[in-house]
Amino acid sequence: MLALAACASGDSVPLSGIALDNPALAVDGLGAPKAVNLSYRINETSKVSLTLEGSGNTRYIIRQDETRPPGSYTTTLNGLFDLEENGLPQRRLLPNGTYRYVLLATSGNKSSSEQGQLSLSGNSTEGAPEISNLSAYPSVISPNFDALDDVTTLNWRTSRPATVTVSISGQGGFNKTLKTIKNQPAQEDQLVFDGRDLKGDPLPDGIYTYTITAADAYGQVTRRSSTLEVKGGGKPNVTVTSVEIGPEEIISGNEVTLHIKVKNTGKVPVRSQYPYSGFSYSSREVYSSIENGKYDEKAGFWRIGVDFEANNSAGAVRYPWRWGFGKEFLLPGEEAEITGKIRIDRNEQRIVLYVGLIQEKIALRADRLKVIQVKISY
Numbered sequence: 001m002l003a004l005a006a007c008a009s010g011d012s013v014p015l016s017g018i019a020l021d022n023p024a025l026a027v028d029g030l031g032a033p034k035a036v037n038l039s040y041r042i043n044e045t046s047k048v049s050l051t052l053e054g055s056g057n058t059r060y061i062i063r064q065d066e067t068r069p070p071g072s073y074t075t076t077l078n079g080l081f082d083l084e085e086n087g088l089p090q091r092r093l094l095p096n097g098t099y100r101y102v103l104l105a106t107s108g109n110k111s112s113s114e115q116g117q118l119s120l121s122g123n124s125t126e127g128a129p130e131i132s133n134l135s136a137y138p139s140v141i142s143p144n145f146d147a148l149d150d151v152t153t154l155n156w157r158t159s160r161p162a163t164v165t166v167s168i169s170g171q172g173g174f175n176k177t178l179k180t181i182k183n184q185p186a187q188e189d190q191l192v193f194d195g196r197d198l199k200g201d202p203l204p205d206g207i208y209t210y211t212i213t214a215a216d217a218y219g220q221v222t223r224r225s226s227t228l229e230v231k232g233g234g235k236p237n238v239t240v241t242s243v244e245i246g247p248e249e250i251i252s253g254n255e256v257t258l259h260i261k262v263k264n265t266g267k268v269p270v271r272s273q274y275p276y277s278g279f280s281y282s283s284r285e286v287y288s289s290i291e292n293g294k295y296d297e298k299a300g301f302w303r304i305g306v307d308f309e310a311n312n313s314a315g316a317v318r319y320p321w322r323w324g325f326g327k328e329f330l331l332p333g334e335e336a337e338i339t340g341k342i343r344i345d346r347n348e349q350r351i352v353l354y355v356g357l358i359q360e361k362i363a364l365r366a367d368r369l370k371v372i373q374v375k376i377s378y
Contacts, residue, residue: 015048015105017041017072018114027079027093027218028122035078036118038101042068046107050075052099052118060094068105079123080219088211091221093123129214130159131224133188136210142232143195143202144268145362147300152228154178154210155190162214162222166191170208170230174198178210195230202233236359237266238302238330243355243370245306252378255280255341260304260355262325263335270359272324273301279323280341283351286320295322299361302330304338309352318364319356350375 018040026032042048050063060081079094097120104113135155142149158164164184169175176198179191193210195203211225242261250256264270274295281290287303288296305319325336344351352373357366 012043013112014042014044014046014107014110015040015103015112015114016043018103018116020101020116020118023117024119024121025077025079026122027120027124030122032119032121035076038075038077038103039072040075040103040105040114041072042070042105044107045069046105048073049102049104051102052081052094053102054095054097054099058095060099077118078219079120086224088223088225089221090128090223091219092128093218093220094120096121096123096125124218126160128160128220129162129216129222131156131212131214131222132159133157134212134224134226136193136226136228139227140229140231141193141195142268143230144232144234145202145236145300145359146269146271147298147361148271150300151192151194153190153192154212155188156212156224157188158184158214159186160214160216161185162216164189165213165215166210167213168193168208168210171204171206174203174208193228195233202235203230205229205231205233232268234268235266236268236270236302237264238270238357238365239263239265240304240355240357240366240369241335245353245355245370245372245374247374248372249375249377250344252347252376253343253345255343256353256374258306258338258340258342258355260338260340261335262304262330262338262357264330264332267332269329269331270325271301271328272303272326272330273298273328274324275322276324276326277336277338277340280343281321282343283321283345286317287322288317297360301360302365303358303360304340305356305358306340306342306353307356308354310348319358322358344374344376346376348376 020038022036024032025036047065048068052060083090099118102115136152141152164181166178197203207227209225209227213223215221241263244259303322303324305322307319323338323340354371355369359365
């Protein structure tokens with residue numbers, strides 16, 4: 001809406017050289033230009049204001065006490081004006097009609113102004129796009145990769161076709177555009193936010209503001225915002241501190257025993273699940289087959305697993321024998337000791353075993369720890 005150009009001037013009054021290049025503005029381009037230029041010269045550093053006064057004592061602020069050093073300037077009028085609602089900048093169409101423009105420049109105790117007439121036609125009468133029904137569920141999230149309130153769903157409704165942008169801002173100058181949807185029809189919509197920053201790391205705890213912006217084809221812009229809270233976010237980390245597997249020679253049908261120690265070396269709790277320490281598997285079982293599938297993978301949960309070298313057939317399950325940490329949550333700094341047993345029922349002369357640390361459906365956090373060959377006799 002504003003185009004500026006400056007040059008030196010030596011005149012003694014704050015404002016001079018006012019000129020409107022066309023007294024008629026037609027936003028649809030029919031019978032008049034789509035934009036008109038109001039030119040003026042500032043002769044000494046001044047605060048400049050420009051208003052449009054319409055019928056019924058309506059008054060629209062185009063510029064308000066904006067500081068201008070000496071020079072020549074041009075303001076382009078295109079049938080739009082800016083305002084603030086709920087602490088957010090908006091942009092709206094001026095109603096069609098005849099206006100009186102008032103340009104005022106003030107420098108210290110001196111001021112000068114100029115008035116003139118401008119007619120406006122061709123603006124839409126449909127009204128600005130509206131945004132309603134903002135919500136975040138849940139409104140408090142803990143992005144710590146435990147699959148428990150790690151994400152929130154942002155919801156909103158638009159009243160008219162528009163380009164919709166969703167953004168979020170908060171702690172330490174954080175600002176992220178989550179999505180831009182061009183030419184979206186009037187509808188209910190939603191977006192899942194994972195609580196992560198531009199690098200993919202969990203956001204620091206605090207209050208964050210999400211903003212929905214709808215811009216229509218006429219240049220009108222509506223913004224609405226609300227807040228959500230990040231609490232207990234952070235990257236989890238577990239370290240395997242000790243692994244023992246034995247014996248290294250068994251009779252078929254006997255058990256191999258493992259003793260493992262882990263420590264939560266991160267800043268957030270980690271979740272685990274059954275079976276816990278002491279559970280004994282048959283080598284023909286897998287974690288997802290015991291207890292009628294009760295202990296299948298759960299997203300974000302951590303377990304210790306044991307795998308074997310020949311486990312590479314089609315459809316094979318990595319780390320088929322798994323154990324939890326003995327309780328649902330292992331807190332930062334806490335340690336756990338896990339004892340697990342596997343009864344070797346395989347018709348083989350040897351089996352090579354190794355240990356891994358799994359965050360289920362997220363990542364294999366440690367692989368091939370303590371590789372050991374166990375001889376099997378009959």
